[in-house]
Structure formats: structure tokens, C-alpha cells
Amino acid sequence: MLKVIINGCSGKMGRVLTKCINESSDFELICGVSHQNTDDLNLKTYSTMNEVNEKSDVVIDFSHHSTLDDVLDYTIKTKTPLVIATTGYNDEELGKIYEASKIIPIFHSYNMSLGVNVLLRLVKESAKVLSDFDIEVIEKHHNKKVDAPSGTAVMIANAIKEVLPSLENNYGRYGREAKRKQNEIGIHAIRGGTIVGEHDVIFAGHDEIVEIKHIAQSKDIFAKGSLAAAKFIVAQEPGYYNMDNMF
Numbered sequence: 001m002l003k004v005i006i007n008g009c010s011g012k013m014g015r016v017l018t019k020c021i022n023e024s025s026d027f028e029l030i031c032g033v034s035h036q037n038t039d040d041l042n043l044k045t046y047s048t049m050n051e052v053n054e055k056s057d058v059v060i061d062f063s064h065h066s067t068l069d070d071v072l073d074y075t076i077k078t079k080t081p082l083v084i085a086t087t088g089y090n091d092e093e094l095g096k097i098y099e100a101s102k103i104i105p106i107f108h109s110y111n112m113s114l115g116v117n118v119l120l121r122l123v124k125e126s127a128k129v130l131s132d133f134d135i136e137v138i139e140k141h142h143n144k145k146v147d148a149p150s151g152t153a154v155m156i157a158n159a160i161k162e163v164l165p166s167l168e169n170n171y172g173r174y175g176r177e178a179k180r181k182q183n184e185i186g187i188h189a190i191r192g193g194t195i196v197g198e199h200d201v202i203f204a205g206h207d208e209i210v211e212i213k214h215i216a217q218s219k220d221i222f223a224k225g226s227l228a229a230a231k232f233i234v235a236q237e238p239g240y241y242n243m244d245n246m247f
């Protein structure tokens, strides 16, 4: 049984992950980290990662970018492999993750579902052939989501730019002089209700459109994906890993 600590145990994903671990015979939940009261989870909970005095095989992080320093301090100090699912990091924070991965194994993906990772491959293939089409990304999420655009939309734009490096992100579009430029990827964030997560990549050409779309129908797919990543990362040497390394 793999021993797990969840950073962000009180959150929507932390709760779904707790349920998935409790239903599995492959994992044991040691404790969680959250500022909130989590009595209903029946789980030993610390306020910050710095206070944790237990040791696990892996830490899974579904929290907030602001907890990054604490989670890296803890995992480096205890030499614990880390799965990062949290989104919303800036370049400085991404740099810290990359530096830490020289010391401990880190699995990092803004989307733990299998389907989105297939979508990324299809998008890259399409971008090679449809290089002069206009590319727009539309993401839709629930009204509680903190960051915009989604981490997955950023990951999709980065994948397109691996193939078409001259393109630049244009977030939203508004104004009296807002005509589309040829070298942009339009990225649009919709927020409402309980939408779990949808990503639609549109390649619009002259008289034809290709759309590649992924719809998440439950949060379980992300939790189960993070557990698959946990099994993978505990067997790795220090380094920076993502879904491409796992499949």
C-alpha cells in the first residue's frame, strides 16, 4: 500500500481524492493539509505542510499556487516524491518546481485525465497540417474555479506553440479594434454552475473547421489519474515527469 499525504484535502478535489483512496486497497491516506476544519473527513489534518510530522511515500497536491514553497520545503526535506495537480503557477513558481525536480521526483500535469493527454497529441498533429488555420481555445469550468485560463488551456497553447512557435496567446477579446491577428491563439474562459471541465480547440480555415474537444464528466477522473501518477512517480529517480513519460 502506498502511503499518501494530500495537500489541499478540504478542497473539492481533495475530498474526491480522499474518497478514491479510501475505496482503494492500493493506497493509505496518512494525513491531509488544509487551513479549514475537516472533521467530516475523519482525517488527521495539519494547517500547513511545514507542520506535518508524518512521512509518506508520496505527496499529492490539489491546492493553490500560494502553498508551493511549503510543499517543496517538505518534500525536499523528507525526500518524498511529489505529484503536482494544482494550476495557476507563474513563471517564477514553475522555475522552483523545475529546480526541486533535480532533488526529488516530481510529476506535474495540469490535467490528470487520460483523454486530455490524447487531445494534446491530436492538437499537435493538427497544428502541423493546419498551420495557416486560425486556432482558438475555449475552456469551460464551474463558477468556483479560482484561476483563468485553466492550466489545461495553457498546456494546450504550449503544445500548439511547440509546433508553431511564432504564435502568441491572446486572452479573451474585447474592444472596438479587436480584429483577430494572424499570429495569435485566442484563449477564452467560460465560468458557470457545476461544469466539471471542458476544453475545445478550434482550427478554423477557409470554408472548413476542425474541432477537438474533451469533456470531463466527473472529478473522479482527475483523482484516479493523480493516483496512477503517484504509482508511477514513486518508482522514478529525481526528475521532472508528465503524462508523456507515463504513457
Ligand SMILES: NC(=O)C1=CN([C@@H]2O[C@H](COP(=O)(O)OP(=O)(O)OC[C@H]3O[C@@H](n4cnc5c(N)ncnc54)[C@H](OP(=O)(O)O)[C@@H]3O)[C@@H](O)[C@H]2O)C=CC1
Pocket: 007, 008, 009, 010, 011, 012, 013, 014, 033, 034, 035, 036, 061, 062, 063, 064, 065, 066, 067, 084, 085, 086, 087, 088, 109, 110, 111, 112, 113, 151, 222
Ligand atoms: N491537474 C488536474 O487534473 C486538476 C487540477 N485541479 C486544480 O487543483 C487545484 C484545487 O482545485 P479544487 O479542489 O477544485 O479547489 P478548491 O478551491 O475546492 O480547494 C483548494 C484547496 O487548497 C487549499 N488552499 C490553501 N491555500 C489556499 C488559498 N490561498 N486559496 C485557496 N485555497 C487554498 C484549500 O484549503 P485551505 O484554504 O483551507 O487551506 C483547499 O483545500 C486548483 O488549482 C485546480 O485548478 C483541479 C482539478 C483537476
Ligand SMILES: O=C(O)C1=N[C@H](C(=O)O)C[C@H](O)C1
Pocket: 087, 110, 111, 141, 145, 146, 149, 150, 151, 152, 153, 196, 197, 198, 216
Ligand atoms: O479547477 C478545476 O476544476 C480544473 N482545473 C484544471 C485546469 O485548470 O486545467 C483541470 C480540470 O479542467 C479541472
